[in-house]
Amino acid sequence: MLEFAILGLLHEAPMHGYELRKRLSELLGTLRAFSYGSLYPTLRRLLKAGLIVEETPPVESADRAARSWGKRAKRVYKLSAEGKERFAEMAVDVGPQAYDDEGFGVHLAFFSRTPADVRMRILEGRRRRVEERREGLRSSLGRAGEQIDRYTRELHRLGLEHSEREVRWLNELIASEQREQKERQDNDQ
Amino acid sequence: MLEFAILGLLHEAPMHGYELRKRLSELLGTLRAFSYGSLYPTLRRLLKAGLIVEETPPVESADRAARSWGKRAKRVYKLSAEGKERFAEMAVDVGPQAYDDEGFGVHLAFFSRTPADVRMRILEGRRRRVEERREGLRSSLGRAGEQIDRYTRELHRLGLEHSEREVRWLNELIASEQREQKERQDNDQ
DNA sequence: CTTCACTATATCGCGCCGATACATCAGGCA
């Protein structure tokens, strides 16, 4: 998931690790942060795989000084052609992980680079997933009384409200996608 | 977290791995599953630490057959005195991880075994956390237009609704905790 | 009589996290 996110972000512009992480948090709305403990190793992995390349930035005073003293300086990465390709593959290859909280969030964040039909598949897959959760919670709350702790019940109540709300939200998104798709078709023919 | 959850669950009754996992999913309302890939190793760890002990069940027909043929059979675990102690410590030792989605959920699931003052601390800590998230999303949505992708904005809208709802839910829980605390005081004096 | 779904235990590789360390630089304030 981080790999996908990095590749997606680097479409905007070349960036260094710290910046990447900040943009990522903004994008995911503080709901997901990706620690440096996973970011830097992933960057290495991508580098070794040739999906990104290090772009030595125009050496300026501060950095030159840092480098000449053997200190660590900014390392800027940019997307390679293979990286672009890989991102496109990943965006289209929708597995079940695209439907869980985290995966769905990341996919959605890069929807503008995702083909319309794939967007639909993801939205509908997510809806199915959330509906299942909703039904699970409903039946759990339905089996009234039944040895369920009061706090647990409250937890389930909140979960149920959240899923109901998200299903409605998804329905709106799906409907608006359909409208747009229809418009495109009308323009085409 | 899994360790805490297992120790908590075993207060109900001795159980084997598969059962533990099922009870855990029920408890967390399908919002958290804990795969076997983490459950069994954790059970081992707890066993080695002496926090749980294996309780050879009264050998019945099916199991005896299985055992005598050298096959795998049910392994039932029960809480040791040290395990009980450890759970009590963990329930009271509230770190920042008790406020994130996952940690909070698990703690709440064992609230009935948690002292009232600690319950309060957790509830209020969680509220602070969710309020921060809410404010982050509000300001992100407030900075109107500003290079934010349409889908990303939708994601933030949903996140904002969820945090608002959760804060209200927490307020109700906190209020009801306070009422109960007052009642207890009235009864005591 | 076979196939399916459920019960049940276990391992492996690896993604990701939290803590920690180190270093530079800007601004506030004493």
Next chain:
DNA sequence: TGCCTGATGTATCGGCGCGATATAGTGAAG
């Protein structure tokens, strides 16, 4: 002037938890 805090910036380590996979017994449906 000099100090401290907070942001910028890169990096590593141990360990938790996941998904995939293997294995195997059981009962019910068809």
